Amino acid sequence: MARWFAGARGRLRGGAALAVPVAGAVLWAGAAVPAGAVEDVERPWYLGALRAEDVWEVARGQGVTVAVIDSGVDASLPELRGRVLPGVDLTDGRSGAGVDATGHGTDMAALIAGSGAGGGIQGLAPEASILPVRLTESAGGVLSNGEARMAQAILAAVEGGARVINISRGGRDRGFGVPEVNAALAEAARRDVLVFASTGNEGEGGNASEFPASRPGVVGIGAVGPDAERAPFSTFGPQVALAAPGTDMPGHCEWPDASVLCVFPEGGTSSATAVASAAAALVWSAHPEWTKNQVLRALIETAQRPEGGDGRDQHTGFGMVRPDRVLLGGGAEPGEADVNPLFAEFEAVLAPPPSPSPSPSSSPSPERPPAPALAREPRPRAEPGRPWLLWGGAGAASLAVAATAVALSRRRS
Template identity: 55%
Template structure:
């Protein structure tokens, strides 16, 4: 895939705990960004390390023994929204500002790997920001969460309309035991034995993490989308998303465990026969996008009608959200696509050679929705 593209020309916004841009493998990869936390220290300030790992998995260069990302040609826009990988009170408002900032800054992809199982604050501003991102042709991926072994509650905002939820799979291509199954899981990616920093290693030295979680799966999904969009810059977000769903490792049907299956960006980039479909039809959130006012794609302005002829009323959209009613959570069950065949171990082997840690090839590719 890297002979075709490395993600050049695509900016990925990482909404997380910040990104330490001073590390060798991230030098020159990270933009200035912004800090929306209560006590801002700058977008490059990251005491948690979570956002820095996400940025490395997406666009790290591998320099200095650090993480070799899947899309090293992409740019990282760091947007600090939390001090850790958790969702604290009022984070909805903070995320609304962060998403709008990412859109205004030209990001094509927004990676959200922090969240919470409990909502807090007022989500209306967040809904509005997501709507604006959708209108601006921006893809948002969020981790579905790692709570399957205890609460099994989906991590927000992976369950919001317009956000693509990502789950994690193991080396066999099955749902990782911790990955939260739900109707909001749209796609999956490897979450085990993935690049990161081990507790007994120095901050600069990378290693494989046994349980990387849906966070890393989400980062690998964002990186995969960056590769595809870079190879097909004329595609819309709908076409990139449809290509990911159609070529995922599965039978073309969605389930709550892995969505449409583990992503296979190589099938999109190396196979010129992939049909991206209609540019203005979202394969997963079509009803939601058609309900937006103003719409995602404004209708052409009609010619002035002859005087005396009444205007025809357009039929009501049965799928639209009625004005004044509460906005419902999103479900990925409407996504479509022809799933590719093959087995998961082969997929991991094909894609895995791209991520190299200290000279050791790590077979990983992840597409997931959100992680707590």
């Protein structure tokens, strides 16, 4: 079994700190919560650092769908009403993509596209659409054939029209290629979809590489604080491509009670990945004609390096995403549309999907099997503890098999 995390937030909710309600918000007793944290729940530090108010005059994420592969998304929350599309439930229970027993997926969706309505979480791309792809049912749950299900989830997100896929979770990379996942990532690349995944919260522990952030085609996201330096918990290594705010992050304190928000000093790489996905949604919203390669290149070229940093390193990658630098001021050169700034070699060998020529005796066949006929619903978390026990199993060897599997089956990181 690979061990999967739901973010450093789980350590706090698991009883390592005491939540104390203060003026409609909750602060963690004994945790390093900065002065003014009550206000920071609704206006966290990174919205100011990324000049969100000014950016929203240019783009708000409209027209961009972000798939959230996670524990489901509760679309009934005030800040998410009207933001969540009918999704896909790949869990054994098939309760619906709108069911979220842990709240992790809902928090990630809110960090991306929350409107702030009703005192809820304010997302960085408040007019983006969220496509929930439910993959986990409970904290510490176990899924059989997990890698295959991740492949199904990626393909379902692609078929659902996502331009950005957010995977705020991960597990131990077992050191070998998982054919189904690799095939799904290849299909996402062909379909011009960006895939972001959290690199993990083991920076102060074993610092093991996490799957799927370690796979070619996935943009690994680390967590930083206001100084753009790596958060101590953030897993580091060559898989880190970019970083995003991941400390002092807003979230729902207890689930399923979503009425009170907390500041989580260690929001985790889960939260950082959600912010990075939202940043991509903002850029794409302003430049819908750009390819994923151009969006990614713009984020890389404008990223904020730690003081004294130059180029890419293994702690924050190219630096903290700064969509404001793309959309305000001079912007960034998008560069070549067909060359990926991170995975040029991986994408160079991708063959286009087969397109068989129709014969006189047969009707044309589609390039891929149709979208999976999976459970689709909106709506309603136990804390997503860390680590998550999630995946096992092995995969098939080709895209056709992976796509067929989709049709047949189904935090802080």
